[in-house]
Amino acid sequence: MFQGFPEIKEALMSNKMQAAFMVAPMAIALRAQGVPVKIVYLGHRYGSAVVVRSDGPVHRVSDLRGRIIAIPSRFSDERLIVFRALQANGMDAKKDLRMVEMAPPDVAGALAANAIDAFSMGEPYPSQAEIAGFGRVLFHAREYWPDYISCVLVVRQDVIDKRPEAVQTLVDGIARSGLWLDEKERAKRHRLHAADFVGRFYYHQDPKLLRWALTNPIDRVKYEPLSPRRADFETIVTLMVQTGVLDHAIPFEDFVDTRFAEGAHAMTAWKYEAGDDRAR
Amino acid sequence: MRKLTLAITAWIVAITSAHFALNVNWQVLMNDRLPEANRKLNVAYIPVT
Numbered sequence: 001m002f003q004g005f006p007e008i009k010e011a012l013m014s015n016k017m018q019a020a021f022m023v024a025p026m027a028i029a030l031r032a033q034g035v036p037v038k039i040v041y042l043g044h045r046y047g048s049a050v051v052v053r054s055d056g057p058v059h060r061v062s063d064l065r066g067r068i069i070a071i072p073s074r075f076s077d078e079r080l081i082v083f084r085a086l087q088a089n090g091m092d093a094k095k096d097l098r099m100v101e102m103a104p105p106d107v108a109g110a111l112a113a114n115a116i117d118a119f120s121m122g123e124p125y126p127s128q129a130e131i132a133g134f135g136r137v138l139f140h141a142r143e144y145w146p147d148y149i150s151c152v153l154v155v156r157q158d159v160i161d162k163r164p165e166a167v168q169t170l171v172d173g174i175a176r177s178g179l180w181l182d183e184k185e186r187a188k189r190h191r192l193h194a195a196d197f198v199g200r201f202y203y204h205q206d207p208k209l210l211r212w213a214l215t216n217p218i219d220r221v222k223y224e225p226l227s228p229r230r231a232d233f234e235t236i237v238t239l240m241v242q243t244g245v246l247d248h249a250i251p252f253e254d255f256v257d258t259r260f261a262e263g264a265h266a267m268t269a270w271k272y273e274a275g276d277d278r279a280r
Numbered sequence: 281m282r283k284l285t286l287a288i289t290a291w292i293v294a295i296t297s298a299h300f301a302l303n304v305n306w307q308v309l310m311n312d313r314l315p316e317a318n319r320k321l322n323v324a325y326i327p328v329t
Contacts, residue, residue, distance in 0.1 A: 001325060001326065001327060002325065002326045003326060004326065005326065008324045008325075008326065012324065016322065017323065017324040018321045018322050018323070019322070019323045019324070020323065020324035020325070021323070021324065021325045021326075104327075104328045121328070122328040123328065124328070125328065153323075159321065162316070162317075163316075163317065163321075170321060170323070202325075202327075203327040204327070205327060
C-alpha cells in the first residue's frame with residue numbers, strides 16, 4: 001500500500017511493482033512520456049467529490065472563486081472535474097481558484113484545520129469529512145461528468161508481453177469482484193462485508209468509514225462497467241490538453257490495451273458470502 | 281567481561297530478530313526469488329477509490 005500517486009509511479013517505473021491502480025491522467029501522461037505501460041482495466045466509476053467545510057461560506061460552485069482547493073495530483077481526474085465544474089458555471093479554474101497538490105490521506109485533516117477551503121478527492125476521504133461533521137459534499141463528480149472514471153489498472157508492457165495469462169487472471173478477478181459488489185439485491189450486503197475486510201486487512205481504515213463510502217448511497221461508487229471505453233479516455237485526453245498537462249493528444253491505442261477487458265467479458269460475480277471459506 | 285559480552289550478544293540477537301520479524305516482508309522477498317514466470321504480480325494501490 002502506498003500513500004500517494006507519485007510513489008506508485010516510481011515503483012512502477014523501477015519494476016518494484018508490475019501493476020498499479022493510479023489516476024487515469026497520470027497513466028496517460030506516463031505513456032505520453034514514453035514509459036512502457038498500458039491501461040488494461042478500470043478500478044471503478046464515480047466515487048470522487050468536491051468537499052467544502054460544512055460551516056463555511058461555500059454553498060455553490062461560484063462560491064469557490066478565490067479559494068484554495070486540494071487535489072491528489074495535477075495528473076488526476078479530480079483536477080479535471082474541478083475544471084469541468086467551474087467551466088459549467090462560467091468560471092476558469094486557472095484564474096478563479098488556487099489548486100494545491102496533497103496526498104489523499106492528508107486532505108480531510110487539512111480541511112478540518114482550515115488550511116484549505118475545499119478538496120477534490122476520491123472516496124473514502126469525502127466520507128471521512130462528512131462522518132466527522134466538518135465536511136459537506138459540494139458536488140459529486142457524476143453531476144458534471146457522466147460515467148466519470150478515476151483510478152485505472154496500469155500494467156508494465158514487459159509483463160503484458162511475457163505474462164499475458166497473469167494479467168488476464170488479475171483482470172478477471174477485478175471484473176468478478178466488481179460484479180459481486182454491484183450484484184443487484186445482494187449489493188448492499190456484499191458492500192458491507194467488503195468494507196469490513198478491506199478496512200481491516202488492506203486499507204487499515206475504520207470499516208465504518210468504508211461502509212459509509214460504499215453504501216451512502218449504494219451507487220456512490222460503481223464497479224461496473226469497468227472496460228476501458230474509447231470515448232471516456234478521449235474526453236480525458238482532450239481535457240488534459242486543454243488544461244495544459246499534456247502537450248498533444250495521443251491515440252487511445254497507444255495507452256490502452258483492451259484485450260484483457262474483452263477476455264473478461266464473460267465473467268460472472270464471485271460466488272461468495274460472508275462466512276464462506278473461499279470465493280468461487 | 282564475559283557477562284557484558286553475553287548481554288551485548290543477547291541484545292544484538294533480540295534486536296536483529298525483532299527487525300526481521302517486524303520490518304522484513306518475507307512473502308515479498310521469497311516471491312522476488314522465484315523464477316519470473318512463477319512470481320505473483322505486485323500490484324500497487326493507495327487507500328482511495
